[in-house]
Amino acid sequence: MHGLSTFEPKNGFVKWLEARLPILSFAHGSFVAYPTPKNLNYWWTFGAILSFMLIAQIITGVVLTMHYTPEATLAFSSVEKIMRDVNWGWLFRYAHANGASMFFLAVYIHMFRGLYYGSYKNPREVLWILGVIIFLLMMATGFMGYVLVWGQMSFWGATVITNLFSAIPIFGNEITTWLWGGYSVDNPTLNRFFALHYLLPFVIFAVVGLHVWALHVTGQNNPDGVEIKDVEKDCVPFTPHATMKDGLGVVVFLLLYCWFIFYVPNYLGDADNYIPANPLKTPPHIVPEWYFLPFYAILRAIPDKLAGVIAMFAAIAVLAFLPWLDKSPVRSAKYRPMYKALFWAFVVVSIGLGYCGAMPAAEPYVTVSRVLSLLYFGFFAILPFLPRWEKTLPVPATIAEAVLAKSGKVEPPKPEPVKAAPAKAPTKSTRLWK
Amino acid sequence: MTFKETLTKTLGLAVAVAGLTAVASSAARADEHEQPTPTRQEWTFAGPFGTFDRAQLQRGFKVYKEVCSNCHELHIPIRTLGQTGGPELPEDQVKALAASFTIKDGPNGSGDMFDRPGRPSDYFPAPFPNPEAAATALGAAPPDMSLLAKSRKYERGFPKFIFDALPVPGGMYQELGPDYIYAILHGYEKDEDPNWNAYFPGHKIAMGKPLVDGQVEYTDGTPATLDQYAKDVASFLYWAAEPSLEQRKRIGFRVLAFLFILAGLMYFTKKKIWSNVAH
Ligand code: HEM
Numbered sequence: 001m002h003g004l005s006t007f008e009p010k011n012g013f014v015k016w017l018e019a020r021l022p023i024l025s026f027a028h029g030s031f032v033a034y035p036t037p038k039n040l041n042y043w044w045t046f047g048a049i050l051s052f053m054l055i056a057q058i059i060t061g062v063v064l065t066m067h068y069t070p071e072a073t074l075a076f077s078s079v080e081k082i083m084r085d086v087n088w089g090w091l092f093r094y095a096h097a098n099g100a101s102m103f104f105l106a107v108y109i110h111m112f113r114g115l116y117y118g119s120y121k122n123p124r125e126v127l128w129i130l131g132v133i134i135f136l137l138m139m140a141t142g143f144m145g146y147v148l149v150w151g152q153m154s155f156w157g158a159t160v161i162t163n164l165f166s167a168i169p170i171f172g173n174e175i176t177t178w179l180w181g182g183y184s185v186d187n188p189t190l191n192r193f194f195a196l197h198y199l200l201p202f203v204i205f206a207v208v209g210l211h212v213w214a215l216h217v218t219g220q221n222n223p224d225g226v227e228i229k230d231v232e233k234d235c236v237p238f239t240p241h242a243t244m245k246d247g248l249g250v251v252v253f254l255l256l257y258c259w260f261i262f263y264v265p266n267y268l269g270d271a272d273n274y275i276p277a278n279p280l281k282t283p284p285h286i287v288p289e290w291y292f293l294p295f296y297a298i299l300r301a302i303p304d305k306l307a308g309v310i311a312m313f314a315a316i317a318v319l320a321f322l323p324w325l326d327k328s329p330v331r332s333a334k335y336r337p338m339y340k341a342l343f344w345a346f347v348v349v350s351i352g353l354g355y356c357g358a359m360p361a362a363e364p365y366v367t368v369s370r371v372l373s374l375l376y377f378g379f380f381a382i383l384p385f386l387p388r389w390e391k392t393l394p395v396p397a398t399i400a401e402a403v404l405a406k407s408g409k410v411e412p413p414k415p416e417p418v419k420a421a422p423a424k425a426p427t428k429s430t431r432l433w434k
Numbered sequence: 435m436t437f438k439e440t441l442t443k444t445l446g447l448a449v450a451v452a453g454l455t456a457v458a459s460s461a462a463r464a465d466e467h468e469q470p471t472p473t474r475q476e477w478t479f480a481g482p483f484g485t486f487d488r489a490q491l492q493r494g495f496k497v498y499k500e501v502c503s504n505c506h507e508l509h510i511p512i513r514t515l516g517q518t519g520g521p522e523l524p525e526d527q528v529k530a531l532a533a534s535f536t537i538k539d540g541p542n543g544s545g546d547m548f549d550r551p552g553r554p555s556d557y558f559p560a561p562f563p564n565p566e567a568a569a570t571a572l573g574a575a576p577p578d579m580s581l582l583a584k585s586r587k588y589e590r591g592f593p594k595f596i597f598d599a600l601p602v603p604g605g606m607y608q609e610l611g612p613d614y615i616y617a618i619l620h621g622y623e624k625d626e627d628p629n630w631n632a633y634f635p636g637h638k639i640a641m642g643k644p645l646v647d648g649q650v651e652y653t654d655g656t657p658a659t660l661d662q663y664a665k666d667v668a669s670f671l672y673w674a675a676e677p678s679l680e681q682r683k684r685i686g687f688r689v690l691a692f693l694f695i696l697a698g699l700m701y702f703t704k705k706k707i708w709s710n711v712a713h
Contacts, residue, residue, distance in 0.1 A: 038713045080580070083678070084510070090678040091685075240707050248700040255693050259601075262686020263482055264608055266584060267599045271611070274585035274675075275577075284635075355592070403712045 006033055030216055035235035036242040037222035039403050043117075044220065045249025046110040052250050053103040054208065058201050060096040061145075068148070070194035072187035075150035076276040094265040100142050101268045102257045104291035107135060115322075116343055118331030119221040125323040127214040132320045134207050139292070139316075141200040144193040146289060151273030156286045158185045158193070164299075167306040184279065224402040225331025226395060234399035285360055293357030294350050298376065300361050301369035311373065318380050325383045328390065335393040338386055346379045469633050471588055472617035475665065477609050479672060482601060482687070485680050486673050489654060491521035494670025497650050497663050502579065505561055505572060505641070509580040510674055513554035519680040520673055528554050535559050574640035583611035583668065584675040611675070612668040619645055619664040 007028035009015040014024060067086050069078035082089035111131065114120055120128035147158045162179050166172040181188030219228055228234045236242070260267065268290060272283050288296050295312050302308035318325075333340040349372050356369040396402035478487045495515065498508065512535075515521050516528040523531070532552040537559060540547035552559070562568035565575040577585075587610045590598060597605040614633065621631040622643040631639040645663050652658045656666075673679070 038711060040713075084514070090682065094682075236708075236711055236713075241711065244700065244704040244707050248697065248704050251693055251697045251700055255690065255697065258686065258689050258693060260599075262682055262689060263601070264599050264606065265682070267608065271585050271587035274581040407712050 030212075030238075031243070032237065032239040034216065034238035034242075035219070035228065035231045036238050037220055037228060037234060037399050038236055039222050039224060039399050039406075040220065040242070040245075041223055042245075042249055043109070043113040044222075045246045045253075046106050046113060047215075048246035049106045049250055049253045050103070050110055051208065052253075053099060053106055054201065054204060057096065057099050057103060058205070060092050060099060061198070061201065063092050064096055065198065070148065070191055072150060072190050072277075075148060075190060079149055091261070094261045097269060098257065098260040098265060100145065101289070101291065102253070102260070103138065104142065106253065107138060108291075111135065111319075112347065114221075115346075116333045116340075117221055117223055118225050118326070118328075118333070120323045121326065121331050122323065123218045124214070124221060127211060127218060128323060129320050130207055130211040130214060132316070134204055134211060135319075136316060137200055137204045137207065141197060141204065142289065142291065144197040144200070146273075147190065147193045148197060149273055150190060150277045152275045152277055152281075152283050153270045153273040153286070155185060155277035155279065156283055157288055158189065160286055161288075162189070164305075164309045164312075167309050169306070186279075221331065222399060223332060223334060224396055224399060225334070226397070226399055226402065229398045230400070287358055290354065290358070293355075294353035294376075295357075297353040297357035297365075297369045298373045300357070301366065301373045315373075315376060318377070322380070322383075325380055326386075327384050328387045328392070330392045330395055332395075335395050336390060337393065338390040342379060342382065342386070345375070349375045349379070469635060469637060472610070472613040472633055474607065475609070475613055475616055475668075477612060477669065477672075479669065479679055480609050481606060482683060484683060486519070486669065488522050489656075490666050490669050491673050492523065493652060493654070493656060493662075494666035494668070494673075495521050495523075496652075497645070497667040498579070498670055500650050501644055502667065503558070503561060505568070505644075506576045506582075507560035507562075507578045507580075508558045508674060509560075509578050510677075511555060511557050512552065514677060516554070517677065520677055521670070532556060572640055576641065579671055579674065581675050583615060583672040586611045586614045588614070609672070612672045615668040615671060616664045619660065619667075 007025040009018050009024070017023070018025060064082060067078065067082045067089065069075055079093065082093050084090075086092075114128065114131070143157075143161060147154045162176055162185060165179060166176040168175055177183060179189070180186065181192060270287060270289075287293075295315055298315050299308045299312040302311050328336060328339065330336050333343050353369065353372045353376060356365045356372065359365040396405060478484060478490070502508075512532045513528060515523045515531070516525055532554045535552035535556065535558070536549050537552045537556050538547055539550050542548055562571065569575040590607075590610075598607040600606060617633040618631060618639075621633040622628070623632050624630040628642045629639055630637050645660050645667075647659050650658065650663060652662075656662055
């Protein structure tokens with residue numbers, strides 16, 4: 001949804017470049033003139049925050065690589081050298097380690113935002129699925145990055161997770177051996193994880209490109225979940241309005257991020273990972289990083305290994321089907337009382353699963369994890385049936401109307417029963433930013 | 435029953451289950467490891483403005499060198515003792531200290547290994563050639579001390595773990611490692627069993643009580659007691675594990691102050707920009 005760019009090159013070089021590669025007018029159309037719904041709240045700044053975090057991870061990661069040694073007998077001590085001997089090494093390492101946590105924190109908020117406001121619905125299905133792919137890639141990257149430290153939790157976490165593949169019928173053991181590059185997690189495993197950990201963020205970068213492209217085709221959703229009808233009345237230009245708001249969001253998020261880096265840098269980490277990997281000594285509790293915990297809880301909730309693995313992957317995969325599971329014509333939870341309650345129940349269930357994932361695999365956690373896992377999938381199972389019972393609230397006709405209703409200048413819309421047609425992609429005539 | 439009622443009930447139930455779980459879990463935790471959790475001590479390096487006490491680090495180093503170094507390796511370069519933010523021993527003392535160690539080096543031009551006096555850039559030599567040798571001599575391999583104070587934590591439980599991260603009174607608790615080391619040194623409570631320690635997981639520790647009152651001589655008038663030794667050596671080990679702590683907290687303050695001001699300026703700019711837009 002590019003606005004009609006008002007970009008007019010004046011400078012000779014810019015004109016020359018425009019005739020050959022219109023990149024500047026493209027950037028202008030996407031980040032300056034781009035029409036942004038007026039009614040976005042601060043939950044919409046997390047896209048910018050995520051972009052910032054991805055760049056931060058790439059920059060700190062590249063610097064760390066300059067000093068890191070991906071070899072099983074040297075990896076741990078090379079990390080310690082970074083911490084002690086490299087100028088500002090501690091800063092880069094703490095920024096990268098806590099950066100991963102902040103990245104996941106932001107992506108979870110971003111995803112819950114999408115869930116709450118129905119951002120996955122027609123016409124944003126592809127945008128949403130690209131998001132799920134990014135999330136999967138982030139998980140793979142985070143997991144492999146954690147292994148690179150080659151501490152006790154790196155090693156044993158890698159052992160537990162790679163062992164999951166041995167649950168695959170018939171070829172399980174062959175696949176696991178192939179993943180390891182040997183008969184256990186060892187130097188070849190570390191080497192390939194390093195190669196992939198360096199590669200995947202750039203794959204993420206590319207998929208984020210597609211994600212943003214898809215976003216710019218459909219336009220942003222907004223808290224009222226109504227499509228842009230009239231660009232003049234419903235939107236503001238991206239710059240300066242959204243740029244400044246996003247910038248503020250990033251700086252406030254940075255405050256939190258820096259608090260972790262400078263004051264509690266090891267709070268989110270496992271102390272055991274400051275002990276070098278020892279294949280002969282299993283730690284009493286093997287716990288993944290916090291951002292994997294809900295899925296880890298689902299894995300352990302199921303007594304059968306294969307079924308557990310399937311359930312864990314299904315818990316992520318099911319997100320991709322959300323656009324078709326949720327059949328309500330109304331997007332935003334603001335106008336969906338039942339869905340809103342269900343959404344908050346889902347948030348509580350997810351956090352509960354995370355808590356159980358951190359606890360030892362003993363009672364009462366096993367039973368609680370089982371109940372919560374059922375509730376987790378129950379959320380998705382109930383969604384298709386929700387419109388049968390749900391009486392949605394009247395949805396404003398346009399963003400402009402929603403904004404005016406909020407500022408109290410206009411009566412809220414009459415409570416007509418909503419039979420809103422599924423949203424369509426904006427037609428050509430509404431697209432132009434005049 | 436309407437859907438909403440069902441849902442409210444379900445939610446209520448979920449909260450109740452969560453509450454019960456929390457209670458049951460603290461009970462479960464209590465009998466899972468029966469050793470008590472270490473008590474929180476006062477440390478100069480705790481909190482957002484914490485710094486090390488140089489004299490304390492120097493005393494701690496003395497305790498380490500005279501006692502712990504007989505069994506535990508400390509894999510850090512000797513020169514770091516002179517670095518800012520640490521014990522800050524004067525350069526000549528660091529040199530003299532390094533020279534007092536014998537370091538195996540080589541091979542030389544004729545292919546032989548040889549002994550030479552240490553230099554500040556050398557690492558502290560290990561007391562045993564390898565962990566296996568240490569385990570054979572002592573019953574278990576003593577852990578390397580360079581990261582000991584960062585590699586020990588214990589379960590804090592809900593809701594304490596949340597406050598541990600926050601700048602609230604009684605919060606920002608990051609010194610679990612030094613508290614554990616201090617506790618271990620105090621944990622020899624059974625005279626009849628020298629290898630029983632109240633705080634060691636499982637209580638059976640291969641290390642006999644390493645420190646007693648008066649064992650290390652202090653020249654600065656500090657009381658030569660076990661309690662003081664334990665605090666000093668735990669502080670020293672925390673510095674060894676986190677030598678950039680002072681720099682980190684100092685810079686962190688400036689960074690946060692800068693971001694805070696920037697956020698304020700951006701907030702007002704944003705407000706101005708949006709002032710003529712209803713949103
Ligand atoms: C590397 C991670 C990601 C980056 C850098 C990123 C970036 C962005 C950006 C810049 C926007 C536009 C601003 C906004 O509306 O917040 C956006 C929108 C969106 N993202 Fe992401 N994203 C990421 C991951 C995800 C994930 C994991 C999902 C969901 C599974 C997701 C779903 C969406 C959706 C549905 C929108 C459209 C939101 C709307 O307009 O309502 N994104 N993303």
